[in-house]
Amino acid sequence: MVLQAALEAGMDIPHYCYHPSLSVVASCRLCLMEMKVPDPKSGELVWMPKLVPSCQTPVKEGMEVRFNSPAVQQNQQQCMEYFLLNHPLDCPVCDQAGECYLQDYSYRFGQPTSRMVEEKLKNPKKDVGPRTLLYQDRCVMCSRCVRFTDEIAGTHELTVVNRGNRAEIDVFPGLPLNNPLQGNVVDLCPVGSLLDKDFLFKQRVWLLRETKSICPGCSTGCAIRIDHNEGVIYRLKPRFSPKVNDYWMCDEGRFGWKYLQDGDRLTRPVVRRGGEVFYPRWEDIPEIINYRLRKLAEQQTPTAVVLSPMLACEEAWLIASYVRALLPQAVLVASWLPVQGAEQNFPVGSPAEKARFTIRPEKCPNRRGVELLINKLGGASSTLEDLIKQVKEKKIKAAWITGGYSQRDWVSKELAAAAKELELLVMQDLYANALTDNSHVLLPSCCWAEREGSFVNQAGLIQPFERAVDGPEGTRRDGQYLYEIAGYSGLYRAEKVRERMAEQLAEFRDIYVAPDPPEHQH
Amino acid sequence: MSWKAYDRNQPVMDPQAPPVLTEAVREKIRSFFPRYETKRAVLLPALHIVQELLGYVSYQAMKEIADLLEIHASDVLDVVSFYTHFANHPKGRKTVMVCRSLSCELMGGKAVLEAVKNTLQIQEHGTSTDGQYFLVTEECLAECDHAPCLKINERTYHQVKATDVSRILADEKNAELSIARSSLFDPPGH
Numbered sequence: 001m002v003l004q005a006a007l008e009a010g011m012d013i014p015h016y017c018y019h020p021s022l023s024v025v026a027s028c029r030l031c032l033m034e035m036k037v038p039d040p041k042s043g044e045l046v047w048m049p050k051l052v053p054s055c056q057t058p059v060k061e062g063m064e065v066r067f068n069s070p071a072v073q074q075n076q077q078q079c080m081e082y083f084l085l086n087h088p089l090d091c092p093v094c095d096q097a098g099e100c101y102l103q104d105y106s107y108r109f110g111q112p113t114s115r116m117v118e119e120k121l122k123n124p125k126k127d128v129g130p131r132t133l134l135y136q137d138r139c140v141m142c143s144r145c146v147r148f149t150d151e152i153a154g155t156h157e158l159t160v161v162n163r164g165n166r167a168e169i170d171v172f173p174g175l176p177l178n179n180p181l182q183g184n185v186v187d188l189c190p191v192g193s194l195l196d197k198d199f200l201f202k203q204r205v206w207l208l209r210e211t212k213s214i215c216p217g218c219s220t221g222c223a224i225r226i227d228h229n230e231g232v233i234y235r236l237k238p239r240f241s242p243k244v245n246d247y248w249m250c251d252e253g254r255f256g257w258k259y260l261q262d263g264d265r266l267t268r269p270v271v272r273r274g275g276e277v278f279y280p281r282w283e284d285i286p287e288i289i290n291y292r293l294r295k296l297a298e299q300q301t302p303t304a305v306v307l308s309p310m311l312a313c314e315e316a317w318l319i320a321s322y323v324r325a326l327l328p329q330a331v332l333v334a335s336w337l338p339v340q341g342a343e344q345n346f347p348v349g350s351p352a353e354k355a356r357f358t359i360r361p362e363k364c365p366n367r368r369g370v371e372l373l374i375n376k377l378g379g380a381s382s383t384l385e386d387l388i389k390q391v392k393e394k395k396i397k398a399a400w401i402t403g404g405y406s407q408r409d410w411v412s413k414e415l416a417a418a419a420k421e422l423e424l425l426v427m428q429d430l431y432a433n434a435l436t437d438n439s440h441v442l443l444p445s446c447c448w449a450e451r452e453g454s455f456v457n458q459a460g461l462i463q464p465f466e467r468a469v470d471g472p473e474g475t476r477r478d479g480q481y482l483y484e485i486a487g488y489s490g491l492y493r494a495e496k497v498r499e500r501m502a503e504q505l506a507e508f509r510d511i512y513v514a515p516d517p518p519e520h521q522h
Numbered sequence: 523m524s525w526k527a528y529d530r531n532q533p534v535m536d537p538q539a540p541p542v543l544t545e546a547v548r549e550k551i552r553s554f555f556p557r558y559e560t561k562r563a564v565l566l567p568a569l570h571i572v573q574e575l576l577g578y579v580s581y582q583a584m585k586e587i588a589d590l591l592e593i594h595a596s597d598v599l600d601v602v603s604f605y606t607h608f609a610n611h612p613k614g615r616k617t618v619m620v621c622r623s624l625s626c627e628l629m630g631g632k633a634v635l636e637a638v639k640n641t642l643q644i645q646e647h648g649t650s651t652d653g654q655y656f657l658v659t660e661e662c663l664a665e666c667d668h669a670p671c672l673k674i675n676e677r678t679y680h681q682v683k684a685t686d687v688s689r690i691l692a693d694e695k696n697a698e699l700s701i702a703r704s705s706l707f708d709p710p711g712h
């Protein structure tokens with residue numbers, strides 16, 4: 001389509017209803033352009049008197065179009081006047097202000113004053129679902145949200161009721177917008193009509209800083225953006241990633257990050273020695289760990305390293321290669337896998353190969369990454385069940401266990417009982433549990449938004465993510481202290497570590513970074 | 523929350539209420555299925571049948587039609603609210619449509635409308651107290667050569683004078699057509 005081509009060429013063509021992943025309706029009329037067509041008499045190409053929607057016109061060889069003519073500009077101005085006829089102009093209390101395309105286009109094409117002298121139509125606010133509010137006043141009837149529920153989610157909750165200037169977006173009373181992808185309609189809304197109850201009145205958007213990240217909610221590994229301000233995360237938004245999540249993300253990921261701001265996180269390292277408890281400084285941790293592990297090596301104690309699927313590849317590699325350097329016989333173990341529910345494909349009811357979005361039952365971001373590392377590093381490996389048996393049979397006497405799950409009850413009774421038999425337990429986790437309480441060295445973890453690294457998703461794409469915020473006071477990023485434990489000095493940069501990994505493991509040379517969509521596309 | 527918002531999470535109909543569409547009506551709707559490629563296409567015939575049966579299409583009926591056609595209830599609401607022909611609230615058995623377009627207006631349409639309002643003691647979009655009449659104005663009834671005109675259900679009255687109105691409305695059989703009406707969309711038992 002001409003509009004997409006123009007956007008990809010960097011032109012800022014105004015549009016509301018067009019979205020590259022939804023069907024084209026050409027209803028907003030903002031993207032109209034002039035086009036040359038053959039004259040019926042002479043056959044030569046002349047400018048067509050009527051404007052045509054660029055979102056609906058396919059690009060052809062030798063085509064001539066223009067967006068900068070007076071007719072096109074006049075149309076844009078007139079359209080904006082219509083869109084703003086009944087708009088309540090409540091930007092000061094509107095969540096969308098700052099990222100609103102009514103504001104942007106009004107600034108570019110709108111008139112400073114309204115010529116409307118009649119009373120504005122006042123439409124009600126509607127509570128259309130458990131997570132979403134609809135401010136009908138602000139709506140421009142682009143119907144993106146309706147097409148999303150029809151075409152991507154396949155749940156059809158939203159619809160257009162009434163007609164003409166009285167048209168409204170609504171749901172059937174009693175059948176609210178309640179599907180696992182509903183947060184996306186808020187992202188799709190080019191104006192402040194559909195609002196997220198979770199983010200409502202929390203923060204002005206121009207104060208937010210954006211960090212590119214990867215959702216840790218399931219093994220799909222959606223590309224996301226963390227919006228945060230002064231160390232507090234306010235919301236997650238999907239990023240365009242054609243190979244993974246297109247433009248969407250699920251509500252589980254979008255709203256499932258709240259655990260990391262709960263306030264009962266582990267914040268300082270602990271050393272337990274013969275019933276005594278010490279709280280060492282972070283600076284002393286590398287020496288303590290080194291001393292303990294060298295002792296294990298001297299006594300040739302059989303040791304296991306349990307790698308959590310919540311770890312980034314770089315962190316898992318730092319632990320595994322460090323322990324293996326001291327204890328070449330160390331057993332590598334993939335940790336507990338959080339699995340919940342079944343695979344959900346969208347549109348609802350479509351088979352997996354036709355699905356446009358999938359929520360996967362494996363609720364961790366990096367199972368494949370950890371398994372890849374364990375395979376590529378070679379040597380002894382085992383499963384968590386076997387490890388528990390081996391510990392009970394005294395075949396394994398020391399372990400370094402990593403957690404970092406959002407599920408606080410991830411430690412099974414068997415694992416907790418087995419851990420008590422260990423001579424040395426080095427533990428990394430977010431929250432206190434049976435293992436952290438019995439560990440000899442406890443290293444508090446940071447969650448994914450507070451770290452940097454890369455996750456390998458279910459399709460095998462290695463996707464890097466950046467750090468958005470700092471962990472709670474007292475914590476250090478896992479990468480940083482692992483880097484220091486492994487004997488490096490200076491600041492931990494995931495990219496540098498990845499380069500070092502790639503020297504050993506060729507798989508980590510190809511990382512997948514989603515391309516940025518055209519600047520003016522929205 | 524400190525402002526008023528319509529709550530769309532709560533159903534407006536009683537979930538325990540018995541179905542409004544009888545098996546005979548459902549069968550009539552199903553008889554349209556072979557005519558079209560999809561069941562969705564039967565929506566308009568189904569709405570005609572239900573409106574003929576109940577006088578309007580209630581939310582309960584919309585939900586039942588949606589279940590019958592295997593579409594979402596919101597799609598039915600979309601169509602019902604789009605066409606002014608369909609009402610989603612109870613209204614009089616007969617609809618009086620008065621033209622408010624140019625030709626009728628010039629020929630005294632306004633007086634006719636006033637006469638209807640006075641006779642039935644109702645306003646536009648109102649239903650008379652006996653539940654017989656429902657009054658709307660229409661943009662054009664396509665009878666400009668016989669202006670002013672009004673329509674009661676499907677029967678059109680030409681060159682209506684304001685003084686004729688009370689006589690027309692008093693007639694019991696004022697909605698009956700001179701030719702036989704197609705019974706295609708009549709619900710069973712009508």
